[in-house]
Amino acid sequence: MNTPFNTLNEMVRLTSPFPESDTVKDWRASGRKVIGWYNPYIPEEIIHAAGMLPFEVTGNNEPVQMQGAEAYIYSNSCSKIRTCWQLQLDGQYDFLDGLISSHMCDQDMRLSEVWAYYKKLPYMDNIYAPRKRDEVGVQLYLKDLEDFRSRLSQYLICRIPDQHIANSIRIYNRGRELMWQLYELRKRDRPPVTGAEAIEVSKAAARLPRERFNEMMEQLLDEIQRTGREIKKPRRLMIVGNDLHNTNQVAALESLDAVVVVDEMNIGIRYAWGQVDTKLPPMEALARYYVMGRPVDMHTWNSDGRLQFIGEMVEQFRVDGIVSEIVRFCTYNGWDKFDLKKQMAERGIPILELDLEYGHPAGAQVKIRAEAFMEMLESRAL
Amino acid sequence: MSTDNLITIEELIQRLKMAKEGAKKQPGLMKSSASYYQMVSTYVERIASAKDDGCWVATHGTQQPLEILEAMDVRGCFIEFWGAIADLTGKLESAPEALSISASTGTPGEVCSFFRNFDGLSHAGKWPRTDFYLYASSVCDNVKSFHTLGRRYNIPSFGLERSYYPFTAHAMEHWKNEYKRYIAFLEEQTGKKMDYDRLKEVVALSYRLTELHLEIDDLVAHVPCPLSPECYSGTLLAIRLLPGTQQAIDFLTELRDELKERVDKGIGAIENERFRVQWSSFTPFFDPTLMTFMQQKYGAVNVCDMLSRWRGESKWMLDPEDPLGNLAYRTLLAPGNCQYSSGIDVAANLCDQALKFKTDGAIFNNNWGCKTGASYGPIIKDEMMRLVGVPTLTIHCDILDATFISRAEIESQMDSFFEMIENSKAYKARRNLK
Ligand code: SF4
Ligand code: SF4
Numbered sequence: 001m002n003t004p005f006n007t008l009n010e011m012v013r014l015t016s017p018f019p020e021s022d023t024v025k026d027w028r029a030s031g032r033k034v035i036g037w038y039n040p041y042i043p044e045e046i047i048h049a050a051g052m053l054p055f056e057v058t059g060n061n062e063p064v065q066m067q068g069a070e071a072y073i074y075s076n077s078c079s080k081i082r083t084c085w086q087l088q089l090d091g092q093y094d095f096l097d098g099l100i101s102s103h104m105c106d107q108d109m110r111l112s113e114v115w116a117y118y119k120k121l122p123y124m125d126n127i128y129a130p131r132k133r134d135e136v137g138v139q140l141y142l143k144d145l146e147d148f149r150s151r152l153s154q155y156l157i158c159r160i161p162d163q164h165i166a167n168s169i170r171i172y173n174r175g176r177e178l179m180w181q182l183y184e185l186r187k188r189d190r191p192p193v194t195g196a197e198a199i200e201v202s203k204a205a206a207r208l209p210r211e212r213f214n215e216m217m218e219q220l221l222d223e224i225q226r227t228g229r230e231i232k233k234p235r236r237l238m239i240v241g242n243d244l245h246n247t248n249q250v251a252a253l254e255s256l257d258a259v260v261v262v263d264e265m266n267i268g269i270r271y272a273w274g275q276v277d278t279k280l281p282p283m284e285a286l287a288r289y290y291v292m293g294r295p296v297d298m299h300t301w302n303s304d305g306r307l308q309f310i311g312e313m314v315e316q317f318r319v320d321g322i323v324s325e326i327v328r329f330c331t332y333n334g335w336d337k338f339d340l341k342k343q344m345a346e347r348g349i350p351i352l353e354l355d356l357e358y359g360h361p362a363g364a365q366v367k368i369r370a371e372a373f374m375e376m377l378e379s380r381a382l
Numbered sequence: 383m384s385t386d387n388l389i390t391i392e393e394l395i396q397r398l399k400m401a402k403e404g405a406k407k408q409p410g411l412m413k414s415s416a417s418y419y420q421m422v423s424t425y426v427e428r429i430a431s432a433k434d435d436g437c438w439v440a441t442h443g444t445q446q447p448l449e450i451l452e453a454m455d456v457r458g459c460f461i462e463f464w465g466a467i468a469d470l471t472g473k474l475e476s477a478p479e480a481l482s483i484s485a486s487t488g489t490p491g492e493v494c495s496f497f498r499n500f501d502g503l504s505h506a507g508k509w510p511r512t513d514f515y516l517y518a519s520s521v522c523d524n525v526k527s528f529h530t531l532g533r534r535y536n537i538p539s540f541g542l543e544r545s546y547y548p549f550t551a552h553a554m555e556h557w558k559n560e561y562k563r564y565i566a567f568l569e570e571q572t573g574k575k576m577d578y579d580r581l582k583e584v585v586a587l588s589y590r591l592t593e594l595h596l597e598i599d600d601l602v603a604h605v606p607c608p609l610s611p612e613c614y615s616g617t618l619l620a621i622r623l624l625p626g627t628q629q630a631i632d633f634l635t636e637l638r639d640e641l642k643e644r645v646d647k648g649i650g651a652i653e654n655e656r657f658r659v660q661w662s663s664f665t666p667f668f669d670p671t672l673m674t675f676m677q678q679k680y681g682a683v684n685v686c687d688m689l690s691r692w693r694g695e696s697k698w699m700l701d702p703e704d705p706l707g708n709l710a711y712r713t714l715l716a717p718g719n720c721q722y723s724s725g726i727d728v729a730a731n732l733c734d735q736a737l738k739f740k741t742d743g744a745i746f747n748n749n750w751g752c753k754t755g756a757s758y759g760p761i762i763k764d765e766m767m768r769l770v771g772v773p774t775l776t777i778h779c780d781i782l783d784a785t786f787i788s789r790a791e792i793e794s795q796m797d798s799f800f801e802m803i804e805n806s807k808a809y810k811a812r813r814n815l816k
Contacts, residue, residue: 113724117765303530338488
């Protein structure tokens with residue numbers, strides 16, 4: 001058992017209790033607003049530039065029991081949106097002053113509509129997430145972002161100026177740079193952190209004021225260096241698929257003598273990826289980064305880039321096997337399944353496919369399959 | 383794995399022929415029903431003969447500017463239609479078999495059956511020969527399958543994308559520009575240049591079709607409703623399959639005239655119209671006998687549905703010299719397209735429709751694989767009750783697979799639903815009953 005990092009413990013403390021943490025309470029006590037965001041096509045930089053706290057709306061480490069959500073969103077919707085809506089029904093998200101979603105998938109679009117209809121917040125908005133990664137998509141998104149900036153400014157009765165956005169970009173870029181350094185360290189033969197810990201770090205980034213997160217991230221990297229901590233596990237895994245916010249799900253996999261060294265989640269590697277170009281006008285720079293600057297994700301129609309990216313990360317992080325998890329009813333992932341399996345087979349990379357209910361621990365069946373998968377990896381290594 | 387029950391294009395042509403002949407002979411049906419089958423046959427035969435006629439076939443989803451295809455000798459093959467038509471012509475075993483084949487390729491069962499049916503038939507080599515796939519982002523997440531299957535079967539594809547708020551000036555400009563890219567894609571694939579004069583003619587025909595559709599809506603809104611189930615889908619299919627063609631205009635003209643005659647003579651779909659039903663999503667494609675059953679058992683007439691509803695006044699011909707601008711606007715107003723905006727907006731459209739068609743109850747088919755529907759069904763139900771006092775029955779079904787929910791279960795839900803409506807104050811007030 002490796003000694004926990006003090007800094008990581010502090011990140012968890014600052015983001016607890018979930019979701020209305022002590023940090024959120026302090027923030028609101030000083031009269032400032034909190035805006036929920038739901039998916040990776042909402043530029044936090046613009047919310048930050050408006051002096052508000054961007055906070056990712058998700059579930060967390062405890063499975064959420066459906067007690068009423070399905071009267072508003074039928075059970076044939078993905079369990080992630082039902083979980084978030086249940087948390088809202090339970091009053092857990094009462095601290096939000098606004099919610100911004102995007103039409104990245106049908107279900108996040110509908111979640112924001114259900115929220116708007118049954119529990120309207122003072123500020124609610126949607127931004128379309130282009131499915132084509134090209135210049136036309138960038139221009140469409142840029143104009144939509146400008147409209148969004150105007151609506152948010154109107155809500156604040158104060159124009160959000162370019163200079164503030166440029167400043168926020170610098171702060172968020174620094175955060176990405178620091179998170180990426182942690183990914184680099186995970187390429188080591190003996191990475192310093194587990195996959196579960198790495199997701200805790202990403203969650204903190206999406207829940208804390210970014211300046212505070214950046215300070216803590218610097219401390220964490222320093223602590224890693226000072227302690228020389230190493231995870232000694234024989235199998236290196238990659239997780240691909242939907243965002244997992246219940247780190248216990250990842251820890252359960254890692255308990256099978258494996259370590260997750262990389263992922264392809266929006267909350268994971270994409271959240272740490274690249275830099276917004278500070279030489280461009282800030283709104284254009286954001287549009288370019290959010291549409292084209294990150295690895296291709298599952299909502300993009302052409303998945304070639306996504307599959308290619310997964311293959312490249314397997315090589316860079318020297319992955320032994322992939323765990324592909326799909327939150328049931330997530331259409332995009334469903335359509336990538338066939339080609340993911342085929343392409344990884346062509347690359348000789350074993351893959352374990354799991355269907356999960358968002359936030360819920362794996363059942364006995366899944367455990368048996370995961371164990372068998374690890375044994376298979378072990379026999380390949382011999 | 384069996385592929386014996388999968389519908390083929392040849393079998394479909396045969397079934398439609400038989401249906402047409404049957405409609406001619408069966409007493410009591412609307413005269414237009416034979417023409418309805420004729421129109422659908424024309425559509426299918428055009429796909430079958432495309433290659434011989436020197437034309438191309440594009441398999442596509444909804445929200446497509448089919449007028450562009452018509453002007454470029456490209457024949458559309460609409461995947462939702464192809465999914466429903468096997469059921470509608472009585473070949474109920476085809477969809478479940480196609481869905482099993484799709485599952486065997488690893489496609490999850492929670493994906494919409496329209497697309498799994500497409501997936502399964504394609505895998506079995508039973509999908510009509512296709513030159514390219516066309517789709518649009520504003521339909522649903524499933525359109526990703528066009529690119530995915532295109533890669534698998536080496537079929538080029540093009541997707542249109544639309545902003546979440548489609549009526550802003552920049553979003554409309556973008557949407558029109560997408561049509562230019564669409565044409566460029568088709569020109570590249572076919573090696574043919576778009577003839578814009580021809581496009582203008584096609585667009586003018588399409589506009590005439592819209593006008594006819596709206597005239598028909600006005601007639602169908604009469605009490606008693608003159609439209610019988612055998613012709614119920616006629617307007618929807620004319621608009622969705624053959625816009626910009628004379629065949630569709632001829633059919634809707636005939637249907638309009640027959641409805642007018644029935645209204646003038648006071649002929650209703652049934653003698654004693656007790657309930658007027660609105661399908662607040664789609665009609666029951668999975669069970670083609672349900673509408674007739676409802677008429678017979680409850681005196682419940684199907685008067686309207688969400689997929690057949692034009693938004694607003696639908697005067698989309700803004701400038702006859704700008705066919706692309708007109709078409710871009712048309713698809714934002716066209717039937718079914720409001721489904722792809724917010725649930726609150728869809729509900730508002732349905733409430734307008736409820737008032738126009740004087741509906742007593744709504745039925746919401748919650749298609750297992752449809753995530754856009756699963757999350758706005760409750761909003762629609764609550765908003766229709768709040769704004770127009772129309773209660774909703776929700777049927778949890780699969781859009782194509784009749785085995786998903788038993789008929790007995792549906793009937794028992796309907797028994798209670800119609801009893802509840804009949805005893806409601808709103809129903810009595812609408813009919814001046816005590
Ligand atoms: S899990 Fe899939 S369907 Fe659900 S919100 Fe995420 S991307 Fe959308
Ligand atoms: S029924 Fe729903 S999921 Fe199926 S094609 Fe239509 S919008 Fe998409």
